[in-house]
Amino acid sequence: MNNKNTVEGAQVVARAGQLLKLVARDGGRGARLLDLARAAELPQSTTRRLLKALVEERLLEQSLPGRRYFIGPLAFELGLARHSxxxxxxxxxxxxxxxxxxxxxxxxxxxxxxxxxxxxxxxxxxxxxxxxxxxxxxxxxxxxxxxxxxxxxxxxxxxxxxxxxxxxxxxxxxxxxxxxxxxxxxxxxxxxxxxxxxxxxxxxxxxxxxxxxxxxxxxxxxxxxxxxxxxxxxxxxxxxxxxxxxxxxxxxxxxxxxxxxxxxxxxxxxxxxxxxxxxxxx
CATH class of the missing domain: 3.30.450.40 (GAF domain)
Structure with a gap:
């Protein structure tokens, strides 16, 4: 793997982590795509792509009525594994x-x-x-x-x-x-x-x-x-x-x-x- 791919991969992880923290701040209210993109200072297209990947991995989930994002079940499961x-x-x-x-x-x-x-x-x-x-x-x-x-x-x-x-x-x-x-x-x-x-x-x-x-x-x-x-x-x-x-x-x-x-x-x-x-x- 060349250095460019390594740097880009690290940036993706950092941005995904930032989005997870921003969603966690909204708690039970859920976070909107527009607000997350603004807060993370990312294009909406990039934000949407990252959110989609996080939903697929169950780190986030999205409500159907309001299209808001919430912390997903995998995040909870990982937390249980860390703290017994x-x-x-x-x-x-x-x-x-x-x-x-x-x-x-x-x-x-x-x-x-x-x-x-x-x-x-x-x-x-x-x-x-x-x-x-x-x-x-x-x-x-x-x-x-x-x-x-x-x-x-x-x-x-x-x-x-x-x-x-x-x-x-x-x-x-x-x-x-x-x-x-x-x-x-x-x-x-x-x-x-x-x-x-x-x-x-x-x-x-x-x-x-x-x-x-x-x-x-x-x-x-x-x-x-x-x-x-x-x-x-x-x-x-x-x-x-x-x-x-x-x-x-x-x-x-x-x-x-x-x-x-x-x-x-x-x-x-x-x-x-x-x-x-x-x-x-x-």
Whole structure:
């Protein structure tokens, strides 16, 4: 195989991987061809050809009514093969369930993966059904919600600029006002020690989130925990933020683990990208 074919083959794989991640960001809504082509900065013909191949391999599936693309069954099957046990420990899941009941809102644990944020676990209060805006396995761009915004604010200014430059062509950051709002949100998050942001796919929900490094992976893994609620005011924002800070500090002080991997290689497994100042804000 000559070098030209090798390079072209690598580009095809990279583009297919990019499309898979973009579809994953849309979660249960499904992604349209036009939006995917714009976000990936590819011609529609190229995008359609790649999507067709991914559908044939069952990595994606396409709905007949709306012609939207969803993550396919093979992606799920491969995930099961990689992880034979839960990513999040039982004790941390119990803690998240307790927060959900105290806050009367959904609680999400998310991790930084490349330029995206991946939902690892969600806990819902006993009093109401879970929200449909974000589920385990869903991806969000950095800044796309309270948890992703909290993580974004932990990165250096240079990393933030580089990240937003990459995502500015995507559907959710194409408007100049969105970028201004994102930078303003970063400043506010750093000043107050927590992020407050409307949920990306359900504007009726507001999230309060904090980024932190788990006790067993100091400086290696950047996570966020956020609470999504449908009724919010300044007093409740402060209450929810203090609840999260208190629970995370208690978790780190007690020494129990957040992530269920004893081999200490979560950073390698999930290709996590971290920046400086990854400790919990006071």
């Amino acid at each position: 046990r839960p990513i999040v420990t039982e004790e941390f899941r119990i803690m998240m369930a307790g927060i959900a009941n105290q806050a009367d809102g959904a609680v999400c644990l998310q991790a930084l993966v490349g330029d995206d944020v991946l939902c690892l676990h969600r806990a819902d209060p006993d009093t109401k059904p879970g929200c449909n805006s974000i589920r385990p396995g869903d991806r969000r761009p950095l800044g796309g919600g309270a948890g992703p915004l909290a993580i974004l604010a932990k990165l250096s200014n240079l990393e933030i600029d580089q990240t937003l430059e990459k995502t500015s062509s995507e559907l959710y950051f194409t408007l100049e006002s969105d970028l201004r709002d994102t930078y303003s949100g970063i400043t506010n998050t750093r000043n107050q020690g927590f992020a407050v942001c409307r949920e990306m796919f359900d504007r009726s929900l507001t999230g309060v989130g904090i980024a932190f490094s788990p006790q067993q992976h100091p400086g290696a893994t950047l996570l966020s925990i956020s609470i999504l609620v449908d009724e919010i005011n300044e007093a409740r924002i402060e209450t929810l933020a203090n609840l999260l800070k208190r629970k995370i500090k208690t978790t780190n002080a007690s020494g129990f683990q957040c992530l269920a991997n004893s081999d200490n290689n979560f950073h390698h497994n999930f290709e996590l990208h971290t920046g400086p100042n990854t400790g919990l804000s006071n």
